[in-house]
Amino acid sequence: MTLSANNSLIASTLIERLAREELVDMVPYQSARRLFASGDNEQANNKTWLNANEAPGQGKYQLDSENINRYPDFQPQSLLNAYSNYCGLPTDNILATRGADEGIELIIRSFCRAYQDSILICPPTYGMYAISAENHGAGIVSVPLVNTPQAKCQLDLEGLKTQVGKVKVVFLCSPGNPTGNTLPQAQIQAAIELFKDSAIVVVDEAYYEYTNAILDADQVNTKLITQCDNVIVLRTLSKAFALAGLRCGFTLANKEIITLLSKVIAPYPIAAPVAEIASQALSNDLAIMQARVNSTNTLREQLNDWLKQQHWCNDVFPSDANFVLFRCNSTDEKNKIFNHLVDNNILIRDQSKQQQLENCLRISIGSAEELEQLKIVFALALAVQKNSSS
Numbered sequence: 135m136t137l138s139a140n141n142s143l144i145a146s147t148l149i150e151r152l153a154r155e156e157l158v159d160m161v162p163y164q165s166a167r168r169l170f171a172s173g174d175n176e177q178a179n180n181k182t183w184l185n186a187n188e189a190p191g192q193g194k195y196q197l198d199s200e201n202i203n204r205y206p207d208f209q210p211q212s213l214l215n216a217y218s219n220y221c222g223l224p225t226d227n228i229l230a231t232r233g234a235d236e237g238i239e240l241i242i243r244s245f246c247r248a249y250q251d252s253i254l255i256c257p258p259t260y261g262m263y264a265i266s267a268e269n270h271g272a273g274i275v276s277v278p279l280v281n282t283p284q285a286k287c288q289l290d291l292e293g294l295k296t297q298v299g300k301v302k303v304v305f306l307c308s309p310g311n312p313t314g315n316t317l318p319q320a321q322i323q324a325a326i327e328l329f330k331d332s333a334i335v336v337v338d339e340a341y342y343e344y345t346n347a348i349l350d351a352d353q354v355n356t357k358l359i360t361q362c363d364n365v366i367v368l369r370t371l372s373k374a375f376a377l378a379g380l381r382c383g384f385t386l387a388n389k390e391i392i393t394l395l396s397k398v399i400a401p402y403p404i405a406a407p408v409a410e411i412a413s414q415a416l417s418n419d420l421a422i423m424q425a426r427v428n429s430t431n432t433l434r435e436q437l438n439d440w441l442k443q444q445h446w447c448n449d450v451f452p453s454d455a456n457f458v459l460f461r462c463n464s465t466d467e468k469n470k471i472f473n474h475l476v477d478n479n480i481l482i483r484d485q486s487k488q489q490q491l492e493n494c495l496r497i498s499i500g501s502a503e504e505l506e507q508l509k510i511v512f513a514l515a516l517a518v519q520k521n522s523s524s
C-alpha cells in the first residue's frame with residue numbers, strides 16, 4: 135500500500151488490488167514459532183523453548199509407510215476409536231482435525247456468515263479465535279474476563295447476557311490461555327444456558343489434562359455435549375501428550391454439528407503418519423502422559439512459589455495448565471527480563487499487549503533442568519539491571 139496525495143492508502147501492486155482488502159494490512163497470528171523460528175536443529179537445540187506451552191519429552195512411535203501411496207481415510211477409524219476410548223464419547227461425536235486450531239476455524243466458517251455474523255471472546259484469551267474470525271470476515275465482540283473478590287479472570291455473565299442474540303459463537307477457554315485458570319463449572323453452564331437458543335458455546339479444553347479432572351474421569355463438559363444442543367469442546371494432543379509437532383486435535387460435539395463441520399473441513403485432514411502416531415499415543419502412552427502431567431503440575435507449583443518470592447514479581451496468576459503467567463513491577467523491568475532471557479537463548483512469551491495484562495510474561499513449564507536454568511538467568515538479568523541502574 136502507498137499513501138496518495140490526500141493521505142489515503144492506495145493499492146500499489148496487482149496482488150494488493152486483487153486481494154481481499156482487509157487482509158493486505160492484517161497482522162497474522164504472532165505464534166511462538168513466527169516470533170522465534172526453530173531454524174535448523176543446531177539452532178533449535180541451543181535454545182530453551184518455554185514460549186509455546188509445549189510439553190517436554192519425546193515418545194517412541196512406529197510408522198508403517200506401506201500404504202502411503204493411498205489417500206488416508208477422511209477420519210481414520212483407529213484414531214477415532216482411540217480418542218473415543220480416551221474421552222468416553224462415541225466416535226460420531228468426534229472430529230479429528232489439524233490441531234485444535236483447525237477446529238476453531240471450522241466452527242467459525244460453519245456458523246458465521248462473512249461480514250454478517252460475529253463471534254464472542256472473553257479476553258485476555260487465546261489469540262486464534264480473533265484471528266480466525268478476522269480471516270473469515272466475522273465480527274468480534276469482546277466481553278472481558280472480570281476479577282471478583284473471590285477469584286481472578288472469571289466470566290462476566292451480566293456482560294454475556296447483553297450479547298444474547300447478537301453473536302453466533304461464544305469461545306470460552308478453560309483452563310484459559312494465557313491466564314491459566316479453570317472457569318467454574320457453574321459459570322460455563324450459565325453461559326451455555328444463556329445462549330441455548332442463539333449461539334454455539336465452544337469450551338476450549340486444550341489444557342484439560344492438567345486440571346486433574348482426568349484422574350476422577352470427571353469429563354464434565356464432554357457430557358454436556360449430549361445434554362445441550364449448543365456445546366462444542368475442543369481438545370488437542372499438542373499439550374499433555376507432547377505432540378505439538380503432529381498437529382492433531384479433536385472437536386467434540388453432537389452428531390448434527392459434526393456433520394456440519396465435516397462439510398467444511400478438507401477432504402483428507404489427517405495425514406496417515408499423524409493418525410498412526412496419535413493412535414499409538416492414545417492407546418499405549420496414557421500412563422506416560424499422566425506421569426508427564428503430574429511432573430509438570432509439581433514443577434508449575436514450585437515455579438509459582440519461587441516467582442511469588444521475587445521482589446520484581448508483582449503478581450502470579452493461579453494456573454491449572456502447563457504454564458505460569460506473572461506480572462512484573464514495571465514495563466522497564468519486564469522488557470529487561472524478557473530481553474535478557476532471549477540473549478541467553480531462553481524464550482518465554484510476552485503477554486503484555488493483551489487487555490488487562492500490562493507487564494505480564496508467561497513461562498511454559500519445561501523440564502526441571504530448563505526451569506533451573508531459567509531461574510539462574512533470571513537472577514543474572516536482575517543483577518544486570520541493578521548494575522545498570524546503579
Ligand SMILES: Cc1ncc(COP(=O)(O)O)c(C=O)c1O
Pocket residue numbers: 186187232233234235236260307310311338340341369370371372378381382383
Ligand atoms: C487455548 C488453546 N486452544 C487451542 C490451541 C491450539 O492447539 P493445537 O496445537 O491443537 O492447534 C492452543 C495452543 O496453544 C491453545 O492454547
